[in-house]
Amino acid sequence: MKKNKIFLLVFIFISIFSLNANADEDFLKNKDVEIIASYDNKIPSDVTINLKYTQHPNVYDYVFITARSANLRKTPETNSESNIIGKYTYDSKLKILKKIKYQGNFWYYAQDEKGTKGYIAASVVAKRNFRFQMALDKIHSFENFINTSLNDGYRMASTNTYAPNPNHENLSWERDKYGTSIDQNLIGTSDNGEKIIIPDRSVIRITKDMGDTVKVKALSIPEELTIPKSKITSYPNIKKGFRKVIAIDLQNQNFMVFEKVNNEWQVISYVYSKTGIDSQLGFETPKGFFTIPTVKYVMAYNDENGQKQGSARFAIRFSGGGYIHGTPINEQEEVNREFFMRQKEFTLGTTTGTRKCVRTTEGNAKFLFDWLVKNPNKSSNEQHPTEDAYVIVF
Numbered sequence: 001m002k003k004n005k006i007f008l009l010v011f012i013f014i015s016i017f018s019l020n021a022n023a024d025e026d027f028l029k030n031k032d033v034e035i036i037a038s039y040d041n042k043i044p045s046d047v048t049i050n051l052k053y054t055q056h057p058n059v060y061d062y063v064f065i066t067a068r069s070a071n072l073r074k075t076p077e078t079n080s081e082s083n084i085i086g087k088y089t090y091d092s093k094l095k096i097l098k099k100i101k102y103q104g105n106f107w108y109y110a111q112d113e114k115g116t117k118g119y120i121a122a123s124v125v126a127k128r129n130f131r132f133q134m135a136l137d138k139i140h141s142f143e144n145f146i147n148t149s150l151n152d153g154y155r156m157a158s159t160n161t162y163a164p165n166p167n168h169e170n171l172s173w174e175r176d177k178y179g180t181s182i183d184q185n186l187i188g189t190s191d192n193g194e195k196i197i198i199p200d201r202s203v204i205r206i207t208k209d210m211g212d213t214v215k216v217k218a219l220s221i222p223e224e225l226t227i228p229k230s231k232i233t234s235y236p237n238i239k240k241g242f243r244k245v246i247a248i249d250l251q252n253q254n255f256m257v258f259e260k261v262n263n264e265w266q267v268i269s270y271v272y273s274k275t276g277i278d279s280q281l282g283f284e285t286p287k288g289f290f291t292i293p294t295v296k297y298v299m300a301y302n303d304e305n306g307q308k309q310g311s312a313r314f315a316i317r318f319s320g321g322g323y324i325h326g327t328p329i330n331e332q333e334e335v336n337r338e339f340f341m342r343q344k345e346f347t348l349g350t351t352t353g354t355r356k357c358v359r360t361t362e363g364n365a366k367f368l369f370d371w372l373v374k375n376p377n378k379s380s381n382e383q384h385p386t387e388d389a390y391v392i393v394f
Helices: 002-021 025-029 132-151 331-345 362-372
Strands: 033-038 061-065 069-073 084-089 093-102 105-111 117-121 125-129 155-159 186-189 195-198 203-209 213-218 225-228 244-249 254-261 264-272 288-291 295-302 308-319 322-325 389-393
Touching (some): 025 033, 132 203, 132 254, 244 362, 288 308, 308 331, 322 362
Antiparallel strands (some): 069 084, 186 195
């Protein structure tokens, strides 16, 4: 009997604690609450998932903390400390269920990884999500661009303007009207004389051969442009029937990996990432449709003084000095490598912060490397994809 009483008291305590640990969901029925949006955290039903890399996020609609710290509350009110049911640091991520407006302020009804639900002020977070359908739409547009170009008798190629610059010397900040920088890229001329920049390794259709120059069309640029013929390459050969695409979403700081199986595009991986930001040492990650000329086991990088700073593993080059690669580790961090990797990977899926590259976890970078290169020459750092593969940045 005594044991039963103790069990009952423990059960009551746990129940009360559980009730107190979550938000007042009935608050959403308050007549003063305006529900702005609801999130089902589901992949669209017409997107086929066939995961080959399983270390993926378990939410698709989320926010991350943009303040030094932020509170999750039982109700969307800030007038009481007892209202707080969770505290989170910068870059922490929460699954979102609804966005509401209450007393003139916006809030998210959210859930942390432990299952605690509450209200968090929209002013201290930024929203992210995985845009699977938009990525698929980009792939279909790219397929159509290649197929119709070849059907109409045009030759396909890619721009080739990359010049390695490991010491970050004489970086050029000139931009065109679309915001693309000239550094490591190519200036083209439109029919009305406008100068427009085509990123390195952009896929192009050659519409007219004029001797030393060619007129070309890139899918990501509205205008046809005239460029030097010496700045194009036929490697890798662009043809119909490609099966592999990495689609990078700059706005949401994540990317999705697609493979075509039995004439159907399937998502085989989706992960958080981090992309480029203008800085003393680099640039924003360019948008466009790119070939993958090479991949490397190890990509070294230097500091602002030209001294070796560190390296990243399993690097896939797609535009200029822009690579998709695993978590970079400085030489001084190697002594506690796993600790620093965890710290850096925690920031993926939040804000920009690289020198142009697209950062992912080392595990996912290795998965991509093995997916692209089936029979590597292990005596060489540099490898080539076994079959056609492309990177789409949007």
